[in-house]
Amino acid sequence: MKALIGPKKFLDLVPSSSSLMVGGFLAVGTPEKLVGLILDSDKRDFTVICNDSSFPDKGVGRLIAARKVRKIYTSHIGTNPETGRQFLSGEIEVELNPQGTLAERIRAFGAGLGGVLTPTGIGTELEKNRRVIEVDGRKFLLETPLRADVALLKAHMADRSGNLVFRRSARNFNPLMALAADVVIVEAELIVETGSIDPDQVMTPGILVDYIFSEEE
Amino acid sequence: MKALIGPKKFLDLVPSSSSLMVGGFLAVGTPEKLVGLILDSDKRDFTVICNDSSFPDKGVGRLIAARKVRKIYTSHIGTNPETGRQFLSGEIEVELNPQGTLAERIRAFGAGLGGVLTPTGIGTELEKNRRVIEVDGRKFLLETPLRADVALLKAHMADRSGNLVFRRSARNFNPLMALAADVVIVEAELIVETGSIDPDQVMTPGILVDYIFSEEE
Amino acid sequence: MSIAPERERIARRIARIFSNGDVVNLGIGMPTMVGNYLPEGVSIILHSENGFTGLGPTPAPGSEDPDLTNAGAQPVTILPGGAFFDSLVSFSIIRGGHLDYTVLGALEVDQEGNLANYMIPGKFVPGMGGAMDLTVGARKVVIATEHCNKNGDPKVLKRCSLPLTATREVDIIVTELAYMEVTPEGLVLKEIFEGSTVEAVTRATGAELIIPDEVGRFS
Amino acid sequence: MSIAPERERIARRIARIFSNGDVVNLGIGMPTMVGNYLPEGVSIILHSENGFTGLGPTPAPGSEDPDLTNAGAQPVTILPGGAFFDSLVSFSIIRGGHLDYTVLGALEVDQEGNLANYMIPGKFVPGMGGAMDLTVGARKVVIATEHCNKNGDPKVLKRCSLPLTATREVDIIVTELAYMEVTPEGLVLKEIFEGSTVEAVTRATGAELIIPDEVGRFS
Numbered sequence: 001m002k003a004l005i006g007p008k009k010f011l012d013l014v015p016s017s018s019s020l021m022v023g024g025f026l027a028v029g030t031p032e033k034l035v036g037l038i039l040d041s042d043k044r045d046f047t048v049i050c051n052d053s054s055f056p057d058k059g060v061g062r063l064i065a066a067r068k069v070r071k072i073y074t075s076h077i078g079t080n081p082e083t084g085r086q087f088l089s090g091e092i093e094v095e096l097n098p099q100g101t102l103a104e105r106i107r108a109f110g111a112g113l114g115g116v117l118t119p120t121g122i123g124t125e126l127e128k129n130r131r132v133i134e135v136d137g138r139k140f141l142l143e144t145p146l147r148a149d150v151a152l153l154k155a156h157m158a159d160r161s162g163n164l165v166f167r168r169s170a171r172n173f174n175p176l177m178a179l180a181a182d183v184v185i186v187e188a189e190l191i192v193e194t195g196s197i198d199p200d201q202v203m204t205p206g207i208l209v210d211y212i213f214s215e216e217e
Numbered sequence: 218m219k220a221l222i223g224p225k226k227f228l229d230l231v232p233s234s235s236s237l238m239v240g241g242f243l244a245v246g247t248p249e250k251l252v253g254l255i256l257d258s259d260k261r262d263f264t265v266i267c268n269d270s271s272f273p274d275k276g277v278g279r280l281i282a283a284r285k286v287r288k289i290y291t292s293h294i295g296t297n298p299e300t301g302r303q304f305l306s307g308e309i310e311v312e313l314n315p316q317g318t319l320a321e322r323i324r325a326f327g328a329g330l331g332g333v334l335t336p337t338g339i340g341t342e343l344e345k346n347r348r349v350i351e352v353d354g355r356k357f358l359l360e361t362p363l364r365a366d367v368a369l370l371k372a373h374m375a376d377r378s379g380n381l382v383f384r385r386s387a388r389n390f391n392p393l394m395a396l397a398a399d400v401v402i403v404e405a406e407l408i409v410e411t412g413s414i415d416p417d418q419v420m421t422p423g424i425l426v427d428y429i430f431s432e433e434e
Numbered sequence: 435m436s437i438a439p440e441r442e443r444i445a446r447r448i449a450r451i452f453s454n455g456d457v458v459n460l461g462i463g464m465p466t467m468v469g470n471y472l473p474e475g476v477s478i479i480l481h482s483e484n485g486f487t488g489l490g491p492t493p494a495p496g497s498e499d500p501d502l503t504n505a506g507a508q509p510v511t512i513l514p515g516g517a518f519f520d521s522l523v524s525f526s527i528i529r530g531g532h533l534d535y536t537v538l539g540a541l542e543v544d545q546e547g548n549l550a551n552y553m554i555p556g557k558f559v560p561g562m563g564g565a566m567d568l569t570v571g572a573r574k575v576v577i578a579t580e581h582c583n584k585n586g587d588p589k590v591l592k593r594c595s596l597p598l599t600a601t602r603e604v605d606i607i608v609t610e611l612a613y614m615e616v617t618p619e620g621l622v623l624k625e626i627f628e629g630s631t632v633e634a635v636t637r638a639t640g641a642e643l644i645i646p647d648e649v650g651r652f653s
Numbered sequence: 654m655s656i657a658p659e660r661e662r663i664a665r666r667i668a669r670i671f672s673n674g675d676v677v678n679l680g681i682g683m684p685t686m687v688g689n690y691l692p693e694g695v696s697i698i699l700h701s702e703n704g705f706t707g708l709g710p711t712p713a714p715g716s717e718d719p720d721l722t723n724a725g726a727q728p729v730t731i732l733p734g735g736a737f738f739d740s741l742v743s744f745s746i747i748r749g750g751h752l753d754y755t756v757l758g759a760l761e762v763d764q765e766g767n768l769a770n771y772m773i774p775g776k777f778v779p780g781m782g783g784a785m786d787l788t789v790g791a792r793k794v795v796i797a798t799e800h801c802n803k804n805g806d807p808k809v810l811k812r813c814s815l816p817l818t819a820t821r822e823v824d825i826i827v828t829e830l831a832y833m834e835v836t837p838e839g840l841v842l843k844e845i846f847e848g849s850t851v852e853a854v855t856r857a858t859g860a861e862l863i864i865p866d867e868v869g870r871f872s
Binding site: 326329377380397411416 | 457488514526
């Protein structure tokens with residue numbers, strides 16, 4: 001049985017200056033309640049790892065608009081003018097990663113790898129900040145693991161053992177991030193009893209989840 | 218719609234001396250009908266990539282007992298005395314890989330990576346045949362991609378678009394191999410119409426599958 | 435949704451590239467339109483990098499599913515035979531060579547097959563999203579672009595000047611004026627818009643064009 | 654299934670290592686027995702490297718599911734709260750540090766925490782299976798082994814002579830005579846079997862043992 005946590009305990013788990021992986025693709029699959037709690041708190045100076053910086057009024061975009069993010073690792077900031085503005089003015093640090101590379105780096109940490117060799121980015125500016133390793137005469141960039149203190153996931157359904165089911169395109173980065181953070185917290189649309197989900201249909205095994213958010217706690 | 222193929226067409230796709238990835242863990246999740254067809258044919262000299270060499274009377278173990286395998290990439294041969302005997306006498310070449318490394322190598326090819334860095338095997342005999350790469354002062358083995366000409370998968374259910382659902386612990390290496398071979402052939406317990414499987418519950422997307430085996434063809 | 439005739443022409447020409455059953459990723463913007471112009475009898479499977487195959491049309495108003503969007507966050511549908519997966523599998527499909535085509539826009543593209551489409555330093559830095567992976571990973575890369583930018587300067591160049599998305603990966607470039615292929619010998623002008631001339635196209639192009647004896651026409 | 658009292662003793666002592674809720678992978682053979690001796694009130698989650706968590710007991714005869722076996726191909730069950738996954742996820746869990754413990758057998762184990770358990774060159778070459786990954790990846794590695802081999806030679810050594818499964822990864826060694834911990838200072842004898850003596854254990858051990866002032870007893 002996983003601990004159900006309410007807003008107060010949740011905020012204790014995400015101190016200022018901590019690093020947060022946040023599921024979602026343009027806010028689809030982002031745990032908006034958890035983001036909202038951080039937004040309404042005095043917590044700040046977060047490092048965020050997320051596919052994109054969303055929109056100013058959605059997902060992690062809200063944290064950026066509220067100037068709570070010091071650095072973001074992401075693949076795309078084009079939908080949030082506030083990220084671009086803060087980036088050009090030096091208020092926020094942005095490390096742009098190809099989307100597949102971002103996924104591989106998160107997975108690399110989660111799977112205990114020292115890195116992966118990818119052809120993506122060879123011959124581009126990315127080469128400047130990466131080691132180039134040749135295998136059988138072909139060049140690859142060495143991409144190193146990415147971790148976070150806390151992962152904030154959004155699931156369609158969680159059972160009380162932490163097993164998760166995602167829905168439609170809201171799955172995206174959520175299952176990867178479940179392996180790559182010290183503390184994994186899930187916001188689920190439905191919380192069901194252990195045994196309610198066919199174990200073949202679990203998308204994230206419960207052993208990877210630490211806490212399930214519940215407004216009733 | 219994927220082509221349904223019968224025994225004759227199937228055997229045309231697995232010529233002698235080709236390399237075969239075969240799903241299964243001690244034959245659980247191995248397509249026994251496809252293995253049986255190869256066994257009963259005059260095809261030989263295969264390279265096999267499989268988690269283990271199974272038992273002499275099951276799965277790929279049958280191909281080994283029939284001396285149809287020239288080389289096997291695997292993690293374990295202890296359950297098939299015939300593999301050990303042929304290995305010690307020099308009749309079969311065996312490349313032993315840690316099971317997780319075998320999975321990563323297959324995935325690396327399937328995902329277009331040049332390789333992955335793994336801590337597994339550091340300080341062991343495996344170092345002799347691998348490049349050692351240091352990242353942040355920690356040593357890793359560079360494990361390179363593994364591919365095959367043909368992947369032989371076993372699914373519980375396949376729809377006519379090639380979407381696959383596996384069952385229980387028969388899943389194992391099957392989903393990984395679906396990305397790592399030129400030709401992907403599936404033997405399914407059930408073949409259903411397109412649209413019968415909830416797209417959230419598909420475990421291998423149909424675009425990765427080339428042929429569905431059907432005895433009726 | 436109205437569409438400029440030049441953009442429709444590009445989308446229509448690109449749509450004729452595909453064979454039945456091809457798996458294709460269409461980038462945001464003009465490439466997305468390509469799906470509307472497939473010839474009779476040709477059906478392709480669209481891959482959406484946020485996590486599924488079988489991308490279908492926009493849902494009827496009121497039946498949108500907030501959990502089902504395309505890579506541009508617009509509500510879409512999934513067709514029978516489609517499948518959902520996570521971002522890791524999505525990009526394994528992309529980088530592992532499991533897409534037949536990707537269609538992407540360009541800021542600049544050049545005769546060596548280099549592409550620049552993700553940033554203008556100091557001005558416009560949206561990020562590469564999935565574009566670098568798509569360009570490197572898809573079997574064939576098709577660029578959909580206006581022949582010239584808003585200032586009238588050519589976008590098809592000898593050599594890109596902006597930061598590259600990928601090197602030597604582009605296979606086909608389609609503009610409202612020309613259908614070009616990147617070959618080991620250079621950039622070949624295979625077809626021109628029926629309302630234009632080889633001379634006019636050459637003049638509007640910043641790249642060295644190889645002009646075969648027979649140049650086709652498209653409309 | 655009958656079990657030698659020495660092996661039962663090892664399994665029983667190891668079972669007392671775990672805390673409630675720990676995620677544990679038990680190797681084939683003696684380690685598998687550990688699950689039968691958990692203290693009252695302690696429930697652990699077993700990971701099976703062939704692809705699931707929530708490994709449960711052997712099914713009743715006649716209700717075996719051919720698709721549901723443990724890593725030794727024996728029919729098993731899955732408990733409520735368990736989940737199936739593929740081999741990639743299974744070993745991501747193992748290597749990514751998501752297992753609290755693995756319990757493995759040994760051919761040899763030494764005072765530096767090195768383990769040899771997958772081959773005897775020229776004689777016995779079963780392969781490492783998942784053992785190398787488990788040893789490197791699990792947070793704590795527990796070795797379950799007889800103190801001496803069939804010839805009476807010690808299996809706990811100064812330095813392994815057989816090819817290594819992993820270097821410096823072993824944390825705890827439990828035999829029918831002793832419970833030992835690998836520390837930065839060396840191998841510490843924490844407890845001995847109540848029917849033995851420190852001298853007898855020291856004599857049967859090929860490693861240098863650090864003997865604390867207080868050595869515990871187990872039964």
